[in-house]
Amino acid sequence: MRKENPYIPSPATIIEIVDEAPKVKTFTLKFKNKKLQEKFMFTPGQFVQVSIPGVGEAPISISSSPTQKDSFKLCVRAVGNVTNAFHRLNVGDVVWVRGPYGKGFPMDQFKGKNLVFIAGGIGLAPLRSAINMVMDLRNEYGDVKVLYGDRAPNFLLFTKERETWCKHCNVYMTVDTPDETWKGHVGVVTKLFDVVEITPTNTVAMMCGPPVMYRFVVKKLLDLGFPEDSIYLSLERRMKCGVGNCRHCMVGSKFVCLDGPVFTFKELKEIPEDETPEAWIP
Structure with a gap:
């Protein structure tokens, strides 16, 4: 979990985009700060706040496994100003991310179940x-x-x-x-x-x-x-x-x-x- 000011976002680069379904895309992101990416830890079910300068900010659940350390994925449905703007971005573009936030699924408690x-x-x-x-x-x-x-x-x-x-x-x-x-x-x-x-x-x-x-x-x-x-x-x-x-x-x-x-x-x-x-x- 990040220890920095929770309100301050960090830049992350889009490294892959997959069209999943009508108005749904998966974006693979990687923090520009290598050390930040290495320290980025989350629990399934947690979310991040993603902001696009000049457009706004939206909460989006993380949809990749925490076992994937070199990047993280956000599955985004285009339903509002921010998510529609997200869908217009391309590989190489940068968004701003803060988090992770919230309480996720207690996967360690589920082991053996x-x-x-x-x-x-x-x-x-x-x-x-x-x-x-x-x-x-x-x-x-x-x-x-x-x-x-x-x-x-x-x-x-x-x-x-x-x-x-x-x-x-x-x-x-x-x-x-x-x-x-x-x-x-x-x-x-x-x-x-x-x-x-x-x-x-x-x-x-x-x-x-x-x-x-x-x-x-x-x-x-x-x-x-x-x-x-x-x-x-x-x-x-x-x-x-x-x-x-x-x-x-x-x-x-x-x-x-x-x-x-x-x-x-x-x-x-x-x-x-x-x-x-x-x-x-x-």
Whole structure:
């Protein structure tokens, strides 16, 4: 973790750009300061603040594994001024990065456990960091399942990486709207619970996706017998400063940028109902 002033960004060069899906690109970045890159440490689920001079700043989850030391990846969907400007950049261009921030997935605590990753849409991007870490340290974790749903086949992310994941774990995919080439499952991601055997014994569930997804996925997991503190959610909520000063991201008494963005369901359930976004809680 960096010890410098958390508000001060550092320049990072774009060294690779991959088109993943409509309006989604993965940018590989490297800090211009070699020592800073060597010291850059993060936990899957954490995020950075990326700024483009003259445009603004946006929080973006890190989507590469912390085992990758020489660079880091950000998967960016073009949805606003900053992210659209990001998409117009080229290899060799420079952005400014500060962080990492927040509380990620406690991967060390998960060693020896079975893992279930549940992703909806762009929610696969932050989970990709944890999945690739598990792939690199495969012998340290138990059975691994990835359940992933998206709008249509052409929106599915990380095609080549998913092929690698399939060699080391079980990957299940579904789409809302199939085309003539699609031979897989059809429907929302919770449909996969009907065809995938998931047992709560010694198992941790990690999910990221649109908030409306959480209500239904959490209910499925609770019905299967998962303890509330074995269900982890990464929350998508507007963050500004990244260090808990602006209060832009508060959920009840919790700051998403400090106490999260990763929470257990037990933590979220303890927030008073009138302070909790209804879509998150079943």
